[in-house]
Amino acid sequence: ELKVEQNPLFLSMQEGKNYTIYCNYSTTSDRLYWYRQDPGKSLESLFVLLSNGAVKQEGRLMASLDTKARLSTLHITAAVHDLSATYFCAVENSGGGADGLTFGKGTHLIIQP
Amino acid sequence: EAGVAQSPRYKIIEKRQSVAFWCNPISGHATLYWYQQILGQGPKLLIQFQNNGVVDDSQLPKDRFSAERLKGVDSTLKIQPAKLEDSAVYLCASSLGPGTGRYGQYFGPGTRLTVT
Numbered sequence: 742e743l744k745v746e747q748n749p750l751f752l753s754m755q756e757g758k759n760y761t762i763y764c765n766y767s768t769t770s771d772r773l774y775w776y777r778q779d780p781g782k783s784l785e786s787l788f789v790l791l792s793n794g795a796v797k798q799e800g801r802l803m804a805s806l807d808t809k810a811r812l813s814t815l816h817i818t819a820a821v822h823d824l825s826a827t828y829f830c831a832v833e834n835s836g837g838g839a840d841g842l843t844f845g846k847g848t849h850l851i852i853q854p
Numbered sequence: 855e856a857g858v859a860q861s862p863r864y865k866i867i868e869k870r871q872s873v874a875f876w877c878n879p880i881s882g883h884a885t886l887y888w889y890q891q892i893l894g895q896g897p898k899l900l901i902q903f904q905n906n907g908v909v910d911d912s913q914l915p916k917d918r919f920s921a922e923r924l925k926g927v928d929s930t931l932k933i934q935p936a937k938l939e940d941s942a943v944y945l946c947a948s949s950l951g952p953g954t955g956r957y958g959q960y961f962g963p964g965t966r967l968t969v970t
Contacts, residue, residue, distance in 0.1 A: 745896075772957060774958075774959070776961075782963075783945065783961045783962060783963045783964050784897070784945070784947075784961040786958055786959075786960065786961075789957045789958055791957065829896050829897075831896070831897075834899075834910070838904060838909050839902055839909050839910035840885070840902070840949075840951075841887055841899035841902045841910055842887075842889075842897070842899060842959060843899070844896030844897050844898070845896055846894075846895060846896050847895070847896050
């Protein structure tokens with residue numbers, strides 16, 4: 742059974758600081774996703790990481806994937822209040838045409854002005 | 855491009871009643887997913903359709919939940935009878951599907967179900 746663990750689950754930080762969210766998963770998978778969720782809203786896709794060593798950046802967010810270590814990171818640079826949200830990593834199940842996602846519990850991020 | 859549509863957005867029912875949710879995926883997306891998101895948790899996959907066939911329903915509580923995707927487009931998810939623990943947001947997502955070389959699941963706004 743595929744398990745996905747995120748840490749930390751809760752993070753309060755100040756604007757201007759840097760921080761990293763970690764995502765570990767238990768079995769081999771081809772693809773890893775990062776999503777953002779604002780309170781009461783649906784999931785917004787941030788990144789799709791397709792291969793070992795993949796790195797993607799959008800604004801102040803950068804995601805990377807190490808398939809050998811089964812680890813992905815989401816790095817926040819010089820945080821701003823607008824990045825306050827819950828961030829989920831999700832790993833694609835694989836085999837038999839099934840590619841549904843297994844999600845972590847999410848990291849609730851609060852950025853203080 | 856229109857996104858994934860879901861209705862209703864909110865539903866309140868009493869336990870043991872039945873309820874149905876509707877989803878219309880992004881046009882051209884062959885694969886459709888239903889997820890359950892309990893408050894404070896990540897979404898959990900319930901069922902995946904490829905066109906109108908079921909690919910994965912291993913986590914669907916089949917004694918009370920059912921889903922169909924007639925004609926390979928719209929889908930409905932039904933709960934009968936509902937239990938208190940079914941209170942959650944039900945998210946529908948769609949994608950072009952495996953083997954297309956195009957990746958990403960796009961989520962609808964969700965239906966928030968409260969069972970009292």
